[in-house]
Amino acid sequence: xxxxxxxFPMRRGEKIALVVLIVFAAASFHPIARSVEVxxxxxxxxxxxxLMLLSPLLTLWVFWRGRPRN
Amino acid sequence: MLVEQILVVLYLAACIGIxxxxxxxxxxxxxxxxxxxxxxxxxxxxMAIMASLASGGSIIGVMGYAYSQGIPATFALFAxxxxxxxxxxxxxxxxxxxxGRYTITDFLxxxxxxxxxxxxVPSLIVIxxxxxxxxxxxxxxxxxxxxxxIPYDTALVVATLVFVTYVSIGGMIAITWTDVVQGVLMLFVxxxxxxxxxxxxGSPFAxxxxxxxxxxxxxxxxxxxxxxxxxxxxxxxxxxPVIPHIVMRVFTAxxxxxxxxxxxxxxxxxxxxxxxxxxxxxxxxxxxxxxLADADRVFLRVIQSEFPAVxxxxxxxxxxxxxxxTTDALLLACSSAIAHDLLGDLLRRKASDKxxxxxxxxxxxxxxxxxLYWALxxxxxxxxxxxxxxxxxxxxxxxxxxxxxxxxxxxxxxxLASLVAGAGTYVLALGGVVDFGLPPIVVALSASALAMAAGxxxxxxxxxxxxxxxxxxxxxxx
Numbered sequence: 001x002x003x004x005x006x007x008f009p010m011r012r013g014e015k016i017a018l019v020v021l022i023v024f025a026a027a028s029f030h031p032i033a034r035s036v037e038v039x040x041x042x043x044x045x046x047x048x049x050x051l052m053l054l055s056p057l058l059t060l061w062v063f064w065r066g067r068p069r070n
Numbered sequence: 071m072l073v074e075q076i077l078v079v080l081y082l083a084a085c086i087g088i089x090x091x092x093x094x095x096x097x098x099x100x101x102x103x104x105x106x107x108x109x110x111x112x113x114x115x116x117m118a119i120m121a122s123l124a125s126g127g128s129i130i131g132v133m134g135y136a137y138s139q140g141i142p143a144t145f146a147l148f149a150x151x152x153x154x155x156x157x158x159x160x161x162x163x164x165x166x167x168x169x170g171r172y173t174i175t176d177f178l179x180x181x182x183x184x185x186x187x188x189x190x191v192p193s194l195i196v197i198x199x200x201x202x203x204x205x206x207x208x209x210x211x212x213x214x215x216x217x218x219x220i221p222y223d224t225a226l227v228v229a230t231l232v233f234v235t236y237v238s239i240g241g242m243i244a245i246t247w248t249d250v251v252q253g254v255l256m257l258f259v260x261x262x263x264x265x266x267x268x269x270x271x272g273s274p275f276a277x278x279x280x281x282x283x284x285x286x287x288x289x290x291x292x293x294x295x296x297x298x299x300x301x302x303x304x305x306x307x308x309x310x311p312v313i314p315h316i317v318m319r320v321f322t323a324x325x326x327x328x329x330x331x332x333x334x335x336x337x338x339x340x341x342x343x344x345x346x347x348x349x350x351x352x353x354x355x356x357x358x359x360x361x362l363a364d365a366d367r368v369f370l371r372v373i374q375s376e377f378p379a380v381x382x383x384x385x386x387x388x389x390x391x392x393x394x395x396t397t398d399a400l401l402l403a404c405s406s407a408i409a410h411d412l413l414g415d416l417l418r419r420k421a422s423d424k425x426x427x428x429x430x431x432x433x434x435x436x437x438x439x440x441x442l443y444w445a446l447x448x449x450x451x452x453x454x455x456x457x458x459x460x461x462x463x464x465x466x467x468x469x470x471x472x473x474x475x476x477x478x479x480x481x482x483x484x485x486l487a488s489l490v491a492g493a494g495t496y497v498l499a500l501g502g503v504v505d506f507g508l509p510p511i512v513v514a515l516s517a518s519a520l521a522m523a524a525g526x527x528x529x530x531x532x533x534x535x536x537x538x539x540x541x542x543x544x545x546x547x548x
Contacts, residue, residue: 008476008544014160021153025307029300034142034291039275040282041289045142049349052145052152052341056334059156063330 013062077383089236092244103241104172105321112332118246119336121253121395126209129392134366136352139292150303154310155337162311164326165543174317175411181474182485192407198459199404205456206397207445217386234438237398238431245398252391259388264346274349281353301509309464312471314403409433465514466493473522481532484525492518
């Protein structure tokens, strides 16, 4: 089995969405985000709040773009 | 108090009524009972999924946690579950819906056929979910006691009788209908309260600025040690794609696309509710009641001080709805682990449809009564116990499920090894026997992934027929 055939194929948009979500989540936990304060709250808190909205919206956008066209 | 009590009685009666009505359709059909005939549309499933995830903790607990531990830690705790739903929609929703059975055990037993899977997976589910149900019942008892003046034990018995009745006779259809009502009620109460609070204050930023001036700790981390927050985040993000009461919702969807959409719309609604609660109601609570001894009371104090009796009654019903909408889904998943996963194959060969229906009803009652018994004198550290239970499910099931769907070299040896290594390592790491200075879930998932890789690379390759069947699961629905 060739190296590239080890996995069942994933759609490009879904792959990008997964990478964006994982990178965003990992970056949110970076120590810098816990040392900067914005509007009375740690940046970490704002990033987590943004992640809560970004993750479903991003995936919905990916599915909407990939919808079957009749 | 009378208005609140009347509204709650009406709400409970409506739940029973829905169960009785649904029972006419579902009792003699496995498809109707476990997965509501696989015809639930995206809009209804969205609200049902949102309600299933939003437990009592999502209303009372989230605000209490933000009040005592600060807003950033609270978002970290809840963002894991929110991220888990997009993961589920990409990694498992279409494939499992195309698989078209009833439970996560069905998939794992098909992909990695072995009696170990048929026994170990439902056993993990029953252990983890029974603890979860006990915690939810405890929340219902405390809430009813505090808000309606009903004794804790009486409230527990009444709540258990109501939800076990409608789950046992109405199955997934009753749960779906009651969850839609409960989800709408929760959203209406929490978001409505937040909008009123924001309208009075001018903006949420003004509220937060004022609150963090009074109590700067609200915007910081009460515990600067971030390890546990990372652990909780990973537990929930990896649990959602495999957790049985959410996977069963995927099986109820009309098709894979409908399942994907409803998972994400549900999380959008859930996120809006959590953000509204934490960014509006908690800051007001901190300003108005800065020294609450019991942080979990902050929502109730805000409701009591700002709104009239009818709204307070609806709010009590919303809290009970949050508890019951999660508990009913957990009970059905737990009952399916016994009646379908453990006993199903054995019984289907010998028993009539009527006997099978009686066993489904009986298994729900057995679990409900056991959970009630333990909830009457709940064990210490219950919250940690059930979170550990969810971690155990995630540690054992995440890698086998995802690799089973996506990695072509995943085989029976790898599947069994990763299931046992994930669950076993999690128990050892949680008990302190294995300590790498990392959260137990990180250690367990790594062990599970290594075991899968070793089994897949060293063991016998999977048959071409199995690969073709898995490839077919990735196709779009016709």
